[in-house]
Amino acid sequence: MIKAYVAREPGGKLERFEFDPGPLAPDQVEIDVAYCGICLSDYSMLHNHWQMTSYPFVPGHEAAGRIAAVGSHVKHLKVGQPVGLGWFSRSCTICSQCLSGNQHLCGSHEGTIVGRYGAFANKVRCQAMWAVPIPEGVDLAKAGPLFCGGITVFNPIAQFDVKPTDRVGVIGIGGLGHLAIQFLNKWGCDVTAFTSSKAKMDEARRMGAHKTVDTRDDAELAKLVGSLDFLLCTANVPLNWDAYIATLRPKGRLHVVGAVPEPIPVSVFSLLVGQKSVSSSPVGGPDLTAKMLEFCARHKIAPIVEEFPMSKVNEAMAHLEAGKARYRIVLKNDF
Numbered sequence: 001m002i003k004a005y006v007a008r009e010p011g012g013k014l015e016r017f018e019f020d021p022g023p024l025a026p027d028q029v030e031i032d033v034a035y036c037g038i039c040l041s042d043y044s045m046l047h048n049h050w051q052m053t054s055y056p057f058v059p060g061h062e063a064a065g066r067i068a069a070v071g072s073h074v075k076h077l078k079v080g081q082p083v084g085l086g087w088f089s090r091s092c093t094i095c096s097q098c099l100s101g102n103q104h105l106c107g108s109h110e111g112t113i114v115g116r117y118g119a120f121a122n123k124v125r126c127q128a129m130w131a132v133p134i135p136e137g138v139d140l141a142k143a144g145p146l147f148c149g150g151i152t153v154f155n156p157i158a159q160f161d162v163k164p165t166d167r168v169g170v171i172g173i174g175g176l177g178h179l180a181i182q183f184l185n186k187w188g189c190d191v192t193a194f195t196s197s198k199a200k201m202d203e204a205r206r207m208g209a210h211k212t213v214d215t216r217d218d219a220e221l222a223k224l225v226g227s228l229d230f231l232l233c234t235a236n237v238p239l240n241w242d243a244y245i246a247t248l249r250p251k252g253r254l255h256v257v258g259a260v261p262e263p264i265p266v267s268v269f270s271l272l273v274g275q276k277s278v279s280s281s282p283v284g285g286p287d288l289t290a291k292m293l294e295f296c297a298r299h300k301i302a303p304i305v306e307e308f309p310m311s312k313v314n315e316a317m318a319h320l321e322a323g324k325a326r327y328r329i330v331l332k333n334d335f
C-alpha cells in the first residue's frame with residue numbers, strides 16, 4: 001500500500017489515505033519519496049483552476065528520493081539510486097517529439113498529478129525515463145524543486161539559445177523565478193529581476209540579479225525600452241504586457257511560463273517592427289533535466305527552501321497561499 005495525502009473536493013483539506021497501486025509495470029520504477037516540493041501548479045490543481053483535476057486528488061510533482069523497485073524491463077536504474085520526478089510521468093516514446101528528445105511535447109503524455117496520484121506520498125511511480133538520476137553535488141533535500149520549477153525555466157534558456165552576452169529579465173521571484181535568476185547569472189547574462197515585493201529586491205541581488213525593478217511600476221519599465229533580449233515571466237497574473245514587450249530589443253522574446261489564465265493581448269505591430277516573439281512552454285524533457293542537474297552541481301545552484309514535515313502539508317499549503325514561501329516549500333516525508 002502507498003500512503004499519501006489526498007483532497008476529496010476542490011480546495012479540500014489534505015488528509016491521510018492509503019491505496020493499492022497494483023503491480024509495477026515492466027517499464028516503470030517506484031520511488032521512495034524523501035522530499036517533495038510544492039509548486040504553485042499543485043495549488044492550482046488542488047482548486048481545479050484548470051478544469052483538469054480528478055478527485056480524490058494527491059498533489060506532488062517535485063519528488064526527490066531513491067529507487068525502491070524497478071520494473072522487469074528497466075536496466076539502467078538501480079534500487080537505492082537517488083532520482084527525481086517532475087510534472088510528467090510517462091510519454092509515448094515513439095512519436096516524433098519523443099524520438100527527437102522533446103518528450104515534454106509528446107501528445108500522449110501522462111502528468112504525475114493528472115488523473116493519477118502524485119508525490120505527496122511515501123512512494124510514487126513513473127515510467128523509468130522520467131525518473132532522472134540526481135548527480136553528486138546536488139543535495140537530495142533541495143533537489144525536488146529542480147524537477148518542475150527548475151527545468152521549466154532552464155528549458156527555454158536552452159531551447160531559445162539565450163547567449164551569455166544577452167540582457168535578460170525575470171518577472172516574478174517565486175519558486176520558478178528565484179531559480180531562473182541563478183541559472184541566468186551563471187549562464188553569463190546581465191540579469192534584471194522584476195518583483196512586486198520590495199522585500200525581495202535585496203534577496204534577488206544576492207541570488208544573482210544585477211538590477212531590480214518593481215513589476216508594476218510603468219515609469220521604471222519605460223526606462224528599459226529596447227534594452228532586453230529575453231524576458232521570462234513566471235508570474236501568473238495579467239501584467240502591462242505592452243510595456244514589457246516594449247522593453248525588448250529587436251528579435252527579443254517574451255517567454256511566459258507562469259500559468260496566466262487571462263488572454264495576453266498583443267498587437268502585431270508591437271512585434272512586427274522589431275521582429276519580436278511571445279511564447280510559452282511546458283516544463284522540459286529528461287535529457288535537458290539531467291543537463292540542468294549537472295549545471296546545478298557545477299555552479300552550486302540550489303533552490304532556497306523552507307522545509308515542512310509532510311504531516312504539516314495543510315499548514316504548508318496555507319503558507320504558500322499567503323504568498324509567504326521563500327522561495328520554495330519542500331515537504332519531508334514523515335509517514
Ligand SMILES: NC(=O)c1ccc[n+]([C@@H]2O[C@H](COP(=O)([O-])OP(=O)(O)OC[C@H]3O[C@@H](n4cnc5c(N)ncnc54)[C@H](OP(=O)(O)O)[C@@H]3O)[C@@H](O)[C@H]2O)c1
Pocket residue numbers: 038039040041044148149152171172173174175176177194195196197200215234235236237256257258259260281282283325327
Ligand atoms: N509552464 C510550465 O510548465 C510551468 C511549470 C511550473 C509552474 N508553472 C506555473 O508558473 C507559475 C509560477 O509558479 P511558482 O511555483 O513559481 O509560483 P510562486 O512561487 O507563487 O511564484 C509566482 C510569483 O509570481 C509573482 N506574483 C504573484 N502574484 C502577483 C501579482 N499579483 N502581481 C505581480 N506578481 C505576482 C510573485 O513574484 P514577486 O513577489 O517577485 O512579484 C510570485 O512569487 C504558476 O502559474 C505555475 O502554475 C508553469
Ligand SMILES: [Zn+2]
Pocket residue numbers: 039040041042061087148149
Ligand atoms: Zn510544477
Ligand SMILES: [Zn+2]
Pocket residue numbers: 091092093094095096097098099103106107108
Ligand atoms: Zn511521444
